[in-house]
Amino acid sequence: MRKSIAAAMRNAWAKRPGGNTLADKLLISRSAERSDVMSRWSAGEFRSSATRLPRSNSAVTDANWLIEALAISREAIRRGLGVVPYDVQILAGLTMIRGGIAEMQTGEGKTIAGTIPAMVLAMSGRQVHVATTNAYLAARDQQTLAPAFETIGLTCGLSEATQSIDAKKAAYGCDITFATGYQFGFDYLRDQVSIANRPIRRLGRGLRDQLSGDASEPLRVQRQHHVAIVDEIDSVLIDEAMTPLVLSAASPFDNNDAIEVVRWANEFVDELHVDDDFVIDPNTESVRLLPEGARRAAEWLGDRMSVQACWRLDRPWAGYVTAALRAKHLLVRNKDYVVCDGEVQIVDGPTGRIVPDRQWNEGLHQAVQAKEGVAINHERVTISRIARQSYFRRYVHLSGMTGTAGNQPKRWKADYGMGVETIPTRLPCLRIEHATMYFASDVFRMEAIGRDVLGRSRSGQPVLVGTRSIDQSQRVSAALTTVGVGHRLLNGLQDQRESELVASAGVRGAVTVATNMAGRGTDITSDADALLAGGLHVIAVERNLTRRVDRQLLGRAGRQGQPGSGQFMIAPDDELIRRYTPGLAKKMRNLKNAASNRAWDQTIEDLQCAVELDQAEVRESILNNEIHLNGLRQHVA
Structure with a gap:
């Protein structure tokens, strides 16, 4: 049996990231059996099992080593967090261990799934950086997951914008470091500035300073770029890659x-x-x-x-x-x-x-x-800059997870050399997606939203209205107030309470108006009464410029096999239509009543594809410009 597993594993690794389904099932099954044995060990015995694992970069390609490491990770999560990872979460973890992107549907537990490769790769002796989309999620995940890491002797730290150099060095001195994607990049840029500003020293002075621990030696906080695990990787490496990281200072x-x-x-x-x-x-x-x-x-x-x-x-x-x-x-x-x-x-x-x-x-x-x-x-002056693609390409091992990566697999392969594996849901998806409705004006759309939300809230069904801007969210709020619907408004102006407000959006009768991505990474849980009323209903005001953001918004309903529904409501002044297809906008203004139209749906899909290609060209241009400038700098130097 051991030989058959090892053979299957070699075949699976050769086909990364997806691998061989049978091999993955064998790995998951064997690791679960081993984890059951570990559950009977004392805390000391369990901790020593992790420290005894051989540490090397190639360890993860050994089937027996990987089974043991997965079993330790599963048991550490059970002991530290009180939950047992599902098989689909282990499968997602395997994808990331192999350097791929795990595409997991919203609500399938990406936080736990990302913990598995962080543990396994740290146990192989490599420093792990876990990148999130915002500082709140980085701090939350570091604090939440620390007990699991501690059970096997792994340390974890957090890099924040306001920290001192000493605090950052301590954070990067841990086995696993959490931060936003841009914070990792800015820490790197500050290191490069520190190195560039180091005074020129006479021959032999550098060695003497190292031996004596001279305090004038510039402080470099990031040690290595071994492993990066990126949560919501499409947001960090695609959406945010439209603008480079620029370190600036007052003139x-x-x-x-x-x-x-x-x-x-x-x-x-x-x-x-x-x-x-x-x-x-x-x-x-x-x-x-x-x-x-x-x-x-x-x-x-x-x-x-x-x-x-x-x-x-x-x-x-x-x-x-x-x-x-x-x-x-x-x-x-x-x-x-x-x-x-x-x-x-x-x-x-x-x-x-x-x-x-x-x-x-x-x-x-x-x-x-x-x-x-x-x-x-x-005006501020630029001190240093780097394209996000350039920064994350520095990592020897780059992987991540998201709910929306599969519609651009070739782009992921071309830009970052990563494959995408779609992870099956633990339970069948019950979400109902209603036909997109088109309106002659934003006024008619807002009136329709008010009527729709009023009817659903009276039946006890919770509603989340997603908007593309703060101004739009305020117009929706005014429309709901007009029809007497009580609601909570969540846009960038209430960022501090964002996660707790979004988390409660699924309770019976709740009505929440929020900008599209507010609370991303926060689980929306529906109570029993809300599920009986149909589960969370999402109204998407306007189509976004990319299909991924549309999918992310509707994906907030019907999580983890629960009932739910969603619908887009479109008006002619929406950005995508106004900027790219004025002909369609003219047709919409002639509508007598709200209507659905499959031909128009396809037109919008085609427009989004074109926008995604344009954005890919912008990202490529940013990267090429940086490569060119770096070449000039090296030539001058």
Whole structure:
């Protein structure tokens, strides 16, 4: 039997990540049997079983070693967390151990599934980094899973933005480190800056400092890039990869002239007219000055500033004008940003979360501050940057999990060399997806949402209304208030209570309005009365630019074999339709009543595919530009 398992395992590993189903079943079965034996051991005996495992990078390819490690992980989770992993969670763990992406449906227990490869790979002697989408989830998972790691002598730490260098070194000194994906990247960039800023020392001084432990040696917090396990890997490596990681700092020079020019640009653009002085491309969300607009801009500045003073600005005057036009015509308050306590704070598009530490570059952030009449900050200067793809490619072993990776398997293979394995659900999915409804205007849609939610809440069915922006969530809230439906509003403005509000969205009669990705990673549990009323119903206001986000939103209903339902409600001014298919928008405005239309459904699917291809090209361009710049830097050096 041992030889047959070993042979099957070798075959499975050769076909990573999916492997051979029979081999996986044998592994899971044998590890469960071994785990049952371990359950009778004392705490000391069990802990020593983990320390006795041979440690090497190739250990995980040995069938007998892997069976033992899986059994230890299963028993550690039982002892530390009080739950026993399901076979499908073990299967997902195997996929990640092999360096693949486990596609698990929402509610199938990705947290436990991700714990298994973290333990197994740490027991092989490699340092493991677990990346999440936000700081709350990183802190929650590190604290929740620590008891399981402790049962087998593994240490775990947390890297946070506000930590001291010593605290970060301690976190990275653990066997397993939790942080957001971007925090890992920024810690790496700070390490590189620290190394680059190290004073040049005379020959032999470096060795002397190492031997003496000289405190002037720059502190490097990240030790190695052995293993990265990425939760919601599509969000971290696809959605967020549209923008590189940029480490910036306050400029050493306070250019007060530049701040005054930002105010002038905000004042001047009110005099310009679209199509006469400038044009707007809604597809690329860009603005271009026309010759007449450029001429007027030059005359306007010439009356206020000397040529010599212009040379002291951060960029040409036309750049300030273009930024002001973008701020005025393309960026919308409570959609793209909010104003909190006198500060402009960006709203992350894919998640709907407010990210107060992020700023637009090229003077755009200052232009929005001028537009909103708040204090204008000096521009920050870039210290270091890296494409997210470049950073995560540094890991020898990269794997992850998500509920929505399968519609782009070739892209995952091309960008990161990872295959995707769809993990079966533990129980059959009972979710009902109703036909998409199209409306002649947003007003009619909001009225329909109010009627639909009112009827469902009266029957006791819980409803989650997912929106694409804070502004849209406020319009839904107003529509529900009009028909007398009590509800909870969850958008980026209530981020601190996000998870507990989303977790309670499934109880009988609950009505929750939330931006699409609010509470991602939080389990929505329906009580018995809610299940009898049909389970959670999700109303998706508008289709998203990508199919993955649509699937993530509807996937919040009908989790773990429970009943549930979902439906999209579309209006002609929705971003996807307005930007990419104005012809369809015109047809929708002529609707007499709300209607479903399969041809229109297919048109939207085709548009989303095109957007996904465009985004893939942007990510590739970011990566190629970085490769080119790195080559230039090395050549100059």
